[in-house]
Amino acid sequence: MADLKVGKITHYYDKIGVAVLELDSDLGVGDRIKFMRGGEDLFEQDIESIQVEHERKEKAGKGDIVGLKVDKPVKDGAEVFKVQ
Secondary structure (H helix, E strand, O other): OOOOOOOOOOOOOOOOOOEEEEOOOOEOOOEEEEEEEEEEEEEEEOOOEEEEEEEEEEOOOOEEEEEEEEOOOOOOOOOEEOOO
């Protein structure tokens, strides 16, 4: 089954290791995601926390802008896919 695109990184805060993700699809704590840029796989990780407007959430939906703690630096414009 193909991986589902869930959104795109709009900003990365390197000092705190948090990426801002604009969602095209639902996403929740415990989901496994993969980051890609220019057709190249960057890395995968499990979601441990999601924040919307500085509030912890268990899940977020299409159109939400969320903050995610990421394992590695990621550039603006990277696409995020939910690993099936």
